[in-house]
Amino acid sequence: MFLLQNIPAVEVSADSLEAKKAMLAEKIMNTPPKDLLADLGEQAIQFGLKVLAALLIYIIGAWLIRVIRRAVRRGFERRKAEPTLASFVDSLVSISLWVVLIIITISTLGINTTSLAALLAAGGMAIGMALSGTVQNFAGGIMLLIFKPFKVGDYIEAQGFAGTVTEVNMVSTKLLTVDNRVIILPNGTLSNGNINNFSGKKLRRVDIPLSVAYGSDAQKVKEAVLEIISLDPLFLDGKVPGAADPVVALTDLGASSVNFTVRAWVKASDYWAARFALNENIYTLLPSRYGIQFPFPQMDVHIKQD
Numbered sequence: 001m002f003l004l005q006n007i008p009a010v011e012v013s014a015d016s017l018e019a020k021k022a023m024l025a026e027k028i029m030n031t032p033p034k035d036l037l038a039d040l041g042e043q044a045i046q047f048g049l050k051v052l053a054a055l056l057i058y059i060i061g062a063w064l065i066r067v068i069r070r071a072v073r074r075g076f077e078r079r080k081a082e083p084t085l086a087s088f089v090d091s092l093v094s095i096s097l098w099v100v101l102i103i104i105t106i107s108t109l110g111i112n113t114t115s116l117a118a119l120l121a122a123g124g125m126a127i128g129m130a131l132s133g134t135v136q137n138f139a140g141g142i143m144l145l146i147f148k149p150f151k152v153g154d155y156i157e158a159q160g161f162a163g164t165v166t167e168v169n170m171v172s173t174k175l176l177t178v179d180n181r182v183i184i185l186p187n188g189t190l191s192n193g194n195i196n197n198f199s200g201k202k203l204r205r206v207d208i209p210l211s212v213a214y215g216s217d218a219q220k221v222k223e224a225v226l227e228i229i230s231l232d233p234l235f236l237d238g239k240v241p242g243a244a245d246p247v248v249a250l251t252d253l254g255a256s257s258v259n260f261t262v263r264a265w266v267k268a269s270d271y272w273a274a275r276f277a278l279n280e281n282i283y284t285l286l287p288s289r290y291g292i293q294f295p296f297p298q299m300d301v302h303i304k305q306d
Helices: 014-030 033-078 084-108 113-128 134-148 189-192 218-230 267-292
Strands: 156-157 161-168 172-176 182-186 196-197 203-212 246-255 258-267
Touching: 014 182, 033 084, 084 161, 113 196, 134 156, 134 189, 161 182, 203 218, 203 267, 218 246, 218 258, 218 267, 258 267
Parallel strands: none
Antiparallel strands: 156 161, 156 196, 161 172, 172 182, 203 258, 246 258
């Protein structure tokens, strides 16, 4: 109410409007029909030329935008930049250039772009308030671009989903799951949440729990598992920087089993293949080649008679 009360009232005099109408009518009546038609024809020609110029500017501008985007992508490819940065900048450049082209095209038609800019600013505030989530996603995309918690090609887990990053644009990130599903995550929640990047390092450690039956020789179990690991060339040793020799350690004594932990280092790209192969080799070779049996639930029952 306070704002409304302080806005000055604008009064339009009815007499001034009538006077203007009378002057316009008198001018039309005093103008010969030929001159009036010639004037209208000249204005139509001028407006048609403006429309043709606007169309020509729009077509050339659209072609230039495609050329600029292609040049930007090639520049990133030559410099071997991260695909994450390339896709984000490409999206930003495209939107910015299209906005500039539309403003130039409208100004060519003779529309006052100053009032249009004020209208866009006012509308932008309203749209910004309505699309606050989109603005947050845009800011989140910038944060992801600056701090780089992951890049295109990394396998990550975030917001309850896991997959390979295929694209990072201005407002969202796309993941491709192992079962070929596309997951789209908003950049705002992604930048504010926990991200587990499985591809952040070149090496990963495979941890496998192993249970054997009571009565098994602990030293023999260790030697057997280390020998099984050595059969697979995917596993690394301490000679590789960042890796360590495989380890087999007795961790605890369960109710029905003796529990070990197997740890060995591999390249991040070989993680799942090495893990699956090691599980299969332990299951196949440990009983047949080394005579070490796996446990099963047991219960000792004591019968007491009086």
